[in-house]
Amino acid sequence: MEPLTIGILVMSAMLIVVVLGLPVGYALLGAGTIGYAILSGPSQALTQIGLALWDNGTNFLFIAVPLFILMGQLIFHAGLAEDIFSLAQRGLRRVPGGLGVSTVLASAGFGAVTGSSVAAVATMGNIAVPQMIKRGYSEKLSTATVASAATLAIIIPPSVPLVIYGVWSETSIGALFIAGIVPGLILTCAFIGAVMVQRSQYPAVSATVSDEALPPLSTHAVGLASVFLIFVIVIGGIYAGIFTPTEASGIGVFSVLAIALVGRRLTLDGLRKALKETLRTTAAIFLILTGGIILSRFLVQTRLTDAVVGLVSHLDASPQSILIALALVYLFLGAIMDTFGMLILTLPLVLPITMAIGYDPIWTGIYLTVLMEIAMLTPPIGLNVFVLERATGVPAARIFAGIWPFVAASLTVVLLLIYFPQIATWLPETMR
Template sequence: MTDLDTSTLGLLSVVFLMALVAGGIRIFVAAALVGFLGLASLRGWDAAIGLAGLTPYAKAASYQFSVLPMFILIGFLAFHAGLTRNVFEAARIWVGRLPGGLAVATILATAGFSAVSGASTATSAVFSRIALPEMLGRGYKVAISAGVVAAGGTLASLIPPSGILVIYGIIAETSIGKLLIAGFVPGFLSAAIYVLLLVFLFKRNPGLGPAGTAFPLREKIASIRKVSGIAVVIMIVLGGLYTGLLTPTETGAAGAFVMLLFCVFRADFKLENMAHAFMETVKVSSMIFAVIWAVLIYVRFLGFTGLPNDIAAYVLSFDVNRYVILIAILLFYVVLGMFMDAIGMLLLTLPIVIPTIIGLGFNEIWFGIILVKMAEICLITPPIGLNCFVVHGVRPDIPMNKIFQGAAPFFVADVATVGLLIAVPEIVLWLPNQMAN
């Protein structure tokens, strides 16, 4: 085939893949199928079978992939150790007296839990069971209560240890350690902006929910001791990554081991809880790896077509400011996020987008944080809005329209945050630039 033929074939494969996904075919099935058929058309059936069999193993057998199950395990162990409720109670004691105190406490608690959990949907599911009943029981409006839990869960996408940042780092072939550290400041900045938004909303409209009562200093100090497990794991993760003393995988293993100890030494420890944590980790990890393996087959096919480089060259030929192209790419992700989950969306598009971003002269770590922030936005916007569906799954008595209504102010806050990160790249890059190489 000529170069034109292979590029056209690659473009047709993208259209075919999107059509399959839009038709309800699972991403890992669609990507593997299109990738395999594409390889067969270019290299023949024997070569396609060989490449489809070897490519997933050759890539996924990499040491860096083992960080994913470690980070996932930390979150499930923290949940079964009871640390989720402890962090919410501590936040409630410290900030409950503020306007919208329970909602503010929920955001702070989700941020704290996000520092030991790399999964947004898991975070929303946990706090739908812990924080949502508390807010509704205290007379908070249903929409804002559900919206807070859905939006709070998105913080796990940025705050390390973040599973989606690990996936981005693997596909973009950039430093996972620096990526995770780069997500720290933007993640907690997002949480701070959420808090300011809630205080503003509840001050303007006290009918959204009452403020709580103030607690004495003694109780505040006692509440800190109850979240010491999370604090220790956070120090291990951030300290190990920042100093370079531990690789991301070693950091995940050390964090999981410490969290396991907190589980074992709890007075109400049950062996079945640990078994559940391990089984849930296996299930989630298997799902993620299935998508990664399938997409790697498709990416190998795209590499043969030359489509990513052709698209990059075409986009770079435009005589416009590079930020115009960047914003167009981000808007494309907003539309795509209406129909796909974040992991699948990133895995399918990054092989095409990354060459363009590098060609435009943008830092790939900075872009990764921006892109994951866009993925957070997609988690709370219709029609998919996965975190909103998670909240509805836990509380089916709350209509979906109410949850999306409550999450709408956080969409505005997220857009403002993205604008801030684009305008001031040092918010993202300063901390990783200080790291030991």
């Protein structure tokens, strides 16, 4: 049997077992191992597993993944996100839709120091949803705003998916972080616009509380200043070339720990939970990344990647049309698998395609991350929606019913990235 045929059959079988419910990490690892065993024998397959584990385990850049996850977990358990939300709520309390806008801004601020969408949605779900419903917002808009705004955590740096993309594609993680700033701000504005156009679902003045009913400004100002300081240290240090992203992740964890301990905002139980969740998430990502490396090496051996790139290159279509078609493929994949698995599964094919049609790998990382955001919202998987369902008790079907204006806002940003790639590449170029 031809290697190309083997590659097609293995990829088809892997997609089938993923649809049937097998975790993506096991599917990637199994497909790559079985494919190698068919092509080169069982001993070569076992050798590739060992090499992939060694490459990941000794990769200095991969250290940033558990550290950025830990930083987000520490901020979550220290309650710093509540400070951001309370100050945004105070500033916009007399603006129609102001509480919804506050939720988007607080999620963006929380994302600027976490990199984890799941942590953001769990935190903001407990903080913002009860407040919004209490102030007259519809349940559908309240939950959809939180679920959507939480996705900002994976585009506004630091971002765990961008670290994964950088490690796999050997792209500068520092440049990827800087590239995410402008698209992240644009997406924040797009979500604010999505809130403001849904006027029928919130009162004319969303917050009627008096100044006396709000906590003193000083109560939450320290938390906001701390979050801003952490962001400046981590991202400013990377931009200025003072330290690498991996070093920045360690400095970020130390900064959050120092702030939380000095302010007595982190308990021993909170620290234990943060470490436990970090270990669990990192192990899952490590399995997916290892399986993805083995699968990508197998695909190189079958020349399936070359065949797909050659096919796309000979299409009588503009680069923009090809990218729009890829976006539709990602929307489909996002309905049947988790975001990390989707990213690693498609990178061996998608990255060569985008490079072949003239797009920078840094731009590709931002483009794929925005598409991952959409996948975290759309049914039937919609990870953010189900996390929010557990946090608030609102049925997932009701949350899904409200996310479509935010999905439309995200798709608008995707089109802007396709037709104006400088949105993602301009700021990293200033680093050079």
